Amino acid sequence: MLYPQNAAARTDPEAVSETSYDAVIVGGGISGAIIADQLSRAGQRVLILEAGPGDDMTIEGYEEYLTRFYSAVTKDNQSPYAVNPNAPMPRSTDVRNIVPGQPDSSSYLVQNGPYATDTVYTRVLGGTTMHWEAKVMRMLPEDFEMASRYGQGLDWPIGYDDLEPHYQAAEREIGVSADVEDQTFLGVTYPPGYVFPMRGLPLSYLDKMVARGVDGTEVEAGGERVTLKVRPFPQGRNGIPNPAYDGGKGYTPVGAVSTHQVETGGRCQGNNNCVPLCPVQARYHAGKTLAKALGNGVELLAKSVAYKVHTDPVNGRVTQIEFRTYRDPSSPEHVTGTARGRIFVIGAGAIENARLMLASGLNSSSGLMGRNLMDHAYLLNWALLPEIAGTGRGTNSTGGIVDLRGGSFRGKHAGFGIDIHNDGWGWATGAPFTDLQHIVDAKHKFGPDLRRALVDQVSRQLLFAFMVEVPPNPSNRVTVDPAYRDQLGNMRPVLSYSIPDYTMRGAAYGRRLAQRIFERLGAEDCTAYSPTDYGYVSYEGQGYAIRGGNHLGGTHVMGTSPANSVVDATQRSWDHQNLYLVGGGSMPTIGTANVTLTIAALCFKSAERMIEQLRAERAPVALLAGTSGSAQGSGQ
Amino acid sequence: MNTESLEMARLRDLLQAAVELELSTIPPYLCALYSLWPESNDTARLIIRSVVVEEMLHMVLAANVLNAIGGEPRVTGREHVPRYPHELPDGVVLDLLPFCPEAIEGFLKVENPQYSHRALGADHPLLAGRRPDVHLAHATTITQRPATIGAFYAEIIEGLEKAAATTGEQALFRGDPARQITRDYYYAGGGIPRPVTDLASARAALTEIIDQGEGDQASMYDSDGDLGHYFRFKQLKYGRSYLPLDDAGTPSGPEIDVDWTAAYPMIANPRGDDYGDPELRAASDAANRTWSGLLRQLEAAFNGFPEALLMAVPAMFSLRDLALVLLANPLPCGDGRHAGPAFEWAQDR
Numbered sequence: 001m002l003y004p005q006n007a008a009a010r011t012d013p014e015a016v017s018e019t020s021y022d023a024v025i026v027g028g029g030i031s032g033a034i035i036a037d038q039l040s041r042a043g044q045r046v047l048i049l050e051a052g053p054g055d056d057m058t059i060e061g062y063e064e065y066l067t068r069f070y071s072a073v074t075k076d077n078q079s080p081y082a083v084n085p086n087a088p089m090p091r092s093t094d095v096r097n098i099v100p101g102q103p104d105s106s107s108y109l110v111q112n113g114p115y116a117t118d119t120v121y122t123r124v125l126g127g128t129t130m131h132w133e134a135k136v137m138r139m140l141p142e143d144f145e146m147a148s149r150y151g152q153g154l155d156w157p158i159g160y161d162d163l164e165p166h167y168q169a170a171e172r173e174i175g176v177s178a179d180v181e182d183q184t185f186l187g188v189t190y191p192p193g194y195v196f197p198m199r200g201l202p203l204s205y206l207d208k209m210v211a212r213g214v215d216g217t218e219v220e221a222g223g224e225r226v227t228l229k230v231r232p233f234p235q236g237r238n239g240i241p242n243p244a245y246d247g248g249k250g251y252t253p254v255g256a257v258s259t260h261q262v263e264t265g266g267r268c269q270g271n272n273n274c275v276p277l278c279p280v281q282a283r284y285h286a287g288k289t290l291a292k293a294l295g296n297g298v299e300l301l302a303k304s305v306a307y308k309v310h311t312d313p314v315n316g317r318v319t320q321i322e323f324r325t326y327r328d329p330s331s332p333e334h335v336t337g338t339a340r341g342r343i344f345v346i347g348a349g350a351i352e353n354a355r356l357m358l359a360s361g362l363n364s365s366s367g368l369m370g371r372n373l374m375d376h377a378y379l380l381n382w383a384l385l386p387e388i389a390g391t392g393r394g395t396n397s398t399g400g401i402v403d404l405r406g407g408s409f410r411g412k413h414a415g416f417g418i419d420i421h422n423d424g425w426g427w428a429t430g431a432p433f434t435d436l437q438h439i440v441d442a443k444h445k446f447g448p449d450l451r452r453a454l455v456d457q458v459s460r461q462l463l464f465a466f467m468v469e470v471p472p473n474p475s476n477r478v479t480v481d482p483a484y485r486d487q488l489g490n491m492r493p494v495l496s497y498s499i500p501d502y503t504m505r506g507a508a509y510g511r512r513l514a515q516r517i518f519e520r521l522g523a524e525d526c527t528a529y530s531p532t533d534y535g536y537v538s539y540e541g542q543g544y545a546i547r548g549g550n551h552l553g554g555t556h557v558m559g560t561s562p563a564n565s566v567v568d569a570t571q572r573s574w575d576h577q578n579l580y581l582v583g584g585g586s587m588p589t590i591g592t593a594n595v596t597l598t599i600a601a602l603c604f605k606s607a608e609r610m611i612e613q614l615r616a617e618r619a620p621v622a623l624l625a626g627t628s629g630s631a632q633g634s635g636q
Numbered sequence: 637m638n639t640e641s642l643e644m645a646r647l648r649d650l651l652q653a654a655v656e657l658e659l660s661t662i663p664p665y666l667c668a669l670y671s672l673w674p675e676s677n678d679t680a681r682l683i684i685r686s687v688v689v690e691e692m693l694h695m696v697l698a699a700n701v702l703n704a705i706g707g708e709p710r711v712t713g714r715e716h717v718p719r720y721p722h723e724l725p726d727g728v729v730l731d732l733l734p735f736c737p738e739a740i741e742g743f744l745k746v747e748n749p750q751y752s753h754r755a756l757g758a759d760h761p762l763l764a765g766r767r768p769d770v771h772l773a774h775a776t777t778i779t780q781r782p783a784t785i786g787a788f789y790a791e792i793i794e795g796l797e798k799a800a801a802t803t804g805e806q807a808l809f810r811g812d813p814a815r816q817i818t819r820d821y822y823y824a825g826g827g828i829p830r831p832v833t834d835l836a837s838a839r840a841a842l843t844e845i846i847d848q849g850e851g852d853q854a855s856m857y858d859s860d861g862d863l864g865h866y867f868r869f870k871q872l873k874y875g876r877s878y879l880p881l882d883d884a885g886t887p888s889g890p891e892i893d894v895d896w897t898a899a900y901p902m903i904a905n906p907r908g909d910d911y912g913d914p915e916l917r918a919a920s921d922a923a924n925r926t927w928s929g930l931l932r933q934l935e936a937a938f939n940g941f942p943e944a945l946l947m948a949v950p951a952m953f954s955l956r957d958l959a960l961v962l963l964a965n966p967l968p969c970g971d972g973r974h975a976g977p978a979f980e981w982a983q984d985r
C-alpha cells in the first residue's frame with residue numbers, strides 16, 4: 001500500500017487557516033481515516049488534524065517503532081511510540097493506587113478513582129489501531145437492546161440489522177480473516193452466501209489443548225444450561241484470501257504501508273507481538289486506510305492538537321476548530337491556527353472527544369458529555385498446564401470461548417468473552433521475564449538447565465483473559481479541570497470510575513468458571529490477586545484485580561432524542577448540526593465485543609449521512625479573508 | 637523422439653535452469669542481509685530485503701511457467717542446489733559475501749549485465765583462497781547464444797511462442813492448473829504470483845522477472861512504479877537516494893546512512909568443511925539442514941502441494957536464526973573473519 005510521499009507536508013497551519021474545507025476531521029485513527037477516505041471519494045475536500053507526529057507512516061518510521069519496541073525494557077502497549085508531552089497518552093506503567101479523596105495526577109490521565117484504570121489509547125497517526133490486537137468480532141443483536149431485553153444499561157437507537165451492511169464494509173476495510181460457520185452464534189447472522197475477505201486463521205496448538213478440556217462442558221448460567229466450545233476469533237490480520245468473497249471476485253490483501261514500494265507485509269507469520277506492533281504489517285492498522293485517503297487528496301496537518309471547538313451562539317453550528325501546532329514534541333512552543341469547514345468530525349477516541357468538547361465548554365444539552373464512560377473489565381486467570389502446550393507460538397490470541405457473551409443471565413450479571421492467550425502469563429505476571437528472574441535468583445539455575453527450566457515453565461503457561469462487559473453508568477465519567485493541563489496548555493482528562501456490581505457479579509462467575517476449567521485440564525491454578533494491586537476490587541468478600549481493556553466507549557452516547565443522548569444514530573451531534581462525534585464514545589453499550597469493528601461500521605454509516613448533508617447544504621461557505629478567529633456564518 | 641518433444645524437452649530444461657538461476661541469487665543476498673549488525677544500516681537492510689523477496693517471487697513465477705507446460709520444478713539435490721562461487725551467464729560470478737562494497741558491486745553486475753565493474757579476482761583479499769572452483773549455473777551451460785540473462789529469458793519467451801505456434805497453445809500449456817502457485821499460499825512483497833495457463837500469462841510472468849531485475853535497464857522503474865533492483869543498489873553504492881526526477885545516472889537525493897563497518901565480516905563462500913571447531917560445525921550443519929528442509933518444502937509446493945509454503949515461513953525464520961549464530965561468531969583462526977551460512981545441500985533429513 002503506497003503512502004503518498006510527503007503527504008504530511010502538503011499543507012501548514014497558515015494555509016489551513018486560509019482554507020475552507022468541506023470536512024475538518026480531528027484525529028487520524030481508524031474513524032478519521034475511514035471517514036476521510038469515504039468523503040474524499042465522494043469529491044469532498046477534507047482536512048485531518050493529527051495530534052501526533054505525522055512522519056511515521058513510512059517503512060522507516062514503522063521500523064523505528066519496532067526498534068524502540070525491541071529495545072524497550074517494558075513491552076507495554078505504548079512502548080513503540082515516543083513520549084510526546086504535547087500529545088501525551090496514558091500508559092499502563094503510569095498507574096498508581098488512588099488514595100480516596102486524592103486524585104492521582106502524576107501522569108496524563110488524572111484519576112479520581114475509586115478504581116484506578118490502566119486503560120490506554122495511542123495518540124499517533126493511525127491511533128490505537130497502531131497497538132491493537134485486531135480481534136474483530138461483531139456485537140451480538142442483544143447487545144443493542146440491553147435495556148428492553150434485560151433491564152440493564154441502554155438501548156441503541158439502531159439494531160444489529162441496521163448496522164449489518166456496515167459491518168460488512170468494516171470487514172472489507174480491515175481485511176478480516178474468519179469463517180462464517182465459526183462466527184455464527186447467539187443470534188449473529190450474515191446475509192446468505194456471505195464470506196469474510198479471508199479464510200479463518202487456525203486455532204493454535206494451545207487452543208486445541210484447551211479445547212480438549214472445554215468442548216462439550218456444560219455450565220449453568222441464569223438457570224439455563226450452556227455448552228462451551230473453543231472457537232477461533234475473527235482477526236484483522238492477513239490470511240489466505242477467500243476466492244468466494246464479493247460474489248467470487250475474491251479479495252486482495254493489503255500489505256505494508258510505505259512511501260516507496262519496498263514492500264514488506266503480507267500474511268500473518270505468527271510473530272507473537274501483535275500488541276503492540278506487528279513486525280510485518282500483516283495486522284491491519286489505520287495507516288492502510290489513511291494511505292488511500294491521502295491518495296485521494298485528503299490533507300493532513302500533523303503535530304496539531306485541537307484546542308477548542310468554536311460554535312455560533314445563535315444556531316449552535318460549529319464555526320471553526322482552534323488548534324495548536326508544535327514543532328518539537330519536547331517544547332511547548334507552538335503556533336495557533338483555525339480550521340474551518342462545512343462539517344466537523346471529531347474522532348479522537350472516547351476520552352479525547354469528550355475532553356475536547358468539555359474543554360470547549362460544550363457539555364451537551366443532555367448533560368451527558370463525558371458521562372457513561374465504559375471500558376471492558378478484564379479479569380485474568382492463570383494456570384500451569386500439566387504438559388508442554390506450545391505457549392508462545394502464534395499470534396497473541398487465536399481462540400477463546402464466546403458462549404457466555406450473551407444469554408438470559410444478563411438480567412442478573414454481566415456477560416463475558418474468554419480469550420486464550422498464546423503469549424502466556426505476560427499480561428498477568430510479566431512473564432517470561434519474571435520467570436527468568438525467578439529461575440535464576442530463586443532456583444539458581446544457569447546454562448542448559450536454565451534454558452530447559454525456562455522452556456518448561458513458559459510453554460505450559462495458560463492465561464484466560466475474561467473480558468467482562470461494563471454497562472453505562474452516568475457517574476463513570478470524563479471531566480476537565482483547568483488546574484490540570486498538558487505541556488501545550490490543553491486541559492487533561494479527569495476520570496472518575498468505579499466497576500459496577502453487575503460487572504463484578506460477572507467477574508465472580510468467571511473466576512469460578514476458570515477454576516472449574518483449570519480443574520478439568522489438570523492445570524495448577526496460579527491466579528493470585530494482591531490487595532496492593534492498583535486495580536484491586538473487593539466484591540462479596542473476595543478480591544479481584546481488574547485490568548483496563550482499552551475498549552473505551554459511552555462518553556457521547558447516541559440515542560433517540562437530545563434529552564437522552566449526545567448524538568443521533570448517525571453520530572451527529574444533536575446540539576450542533578454540522579458536528580459529528582465519532583468513535584466508541586457514541587456507543588450506548590459495549591457488550592462483549594472488542595469495540596473497533598463496531599466503531600468502523602458506525603463510521604461507514606456516518607460517512608453516508610455526511611455526504612448526504614454536504615450535498616444537501618450546497619451553498620458555499622462565505623469566505624471572508626482576515627476574519628479567522630471570529631464566529632462565522634454557517635453557510636446556509 | 638520427434639522434433640516437437642525435443643523442443644518441449646529443451647523448453648523445460650531452460651525453465652528448470654531459470655528456476656535454478658533465480659534460486660541461486662537468493663543466498664548471496666541473504667548473506668549480505670543477515671550480516672548486517674542488528675539495528676544498523678536500516679536502509680541497506682530494507683533495500684536488500686526488498687530485492688531478495690522479489691527474487692523469491694521470480695523463482696515462483698519461473699516455476700509456474702514450467703508447471704504450466706507440464707514440467708516438474710526441482711530445487712533439491714546436489715544437481716539443482718546452487719553452489720558458490722556460482723557462475724551465471726555472461727561470466728557474472730556470485731560469491732557469498734557479507735555486506736561490503738564488493739558485494740554491492742556484485743549485485744549491480746547481477747542486476748545489470750551492462751554494468752562494467754572489475755570482477756573480483758581470486759586473489760582479492762576478500763576471496764584469498766576462498767574461490768577454489770567456480771560452479772557453472774545450468775543457465776550458463778545450456779544456452780547457445782551470447783549468454784546474458786536477458787538473452788536467456790528472451791530465448792525462453794521465443795521458444796514458448798514458437799512451440800505455441802507449432803503445437804497449439806492448448807497443447808503446450810497442458811500442465812495441471814492445480815500445480816500453480818497462486819496468491820492463496822504466496823503473497824508478500826514484490827507482487828503477486830500469477831497463475832500461468834497460456835502464452836499471454838507465461839509472457840507476463842517472464843516479463844515481470846526481466847522487468848523487475850536482471851535484464852532490461854531501459855527504464856529505472858518497473859510497471860508497478862518500483863525502482864529496479866540495479867537502481868536500488870546504486871543508491872547504496874553512492875550513499876544517496878534517487879529523486880523522482882533523477883535520470884539513470886548518479887542519484888542526487890538525500891544521503892543514505894551506509895555504514896560498511898557495521899556488518900559481521902563473514903568469510904567469503906563459507907563451507908561446512910571449513911569449520912574445524914565442533915560447535916561451529918554443528919551450527920553450520922544445522923543451518924544446512926534447515927536450508928535443505930526449506931528447499932524440500934519449496935519443491936513440494938511447486939509439485940502439487942502449494943500449502944507447503946505455509947510451513948516454509950517458520951523454516952525461513954529458523955534459517956535466519958541459525959545464520960545469525962554463525963555470523964556472530966569469529967573463526968578460531970584469529971584473522972578476524974566470522975563464520976557464515978554455507979547454503980549447502982544436506983542429503984540427510
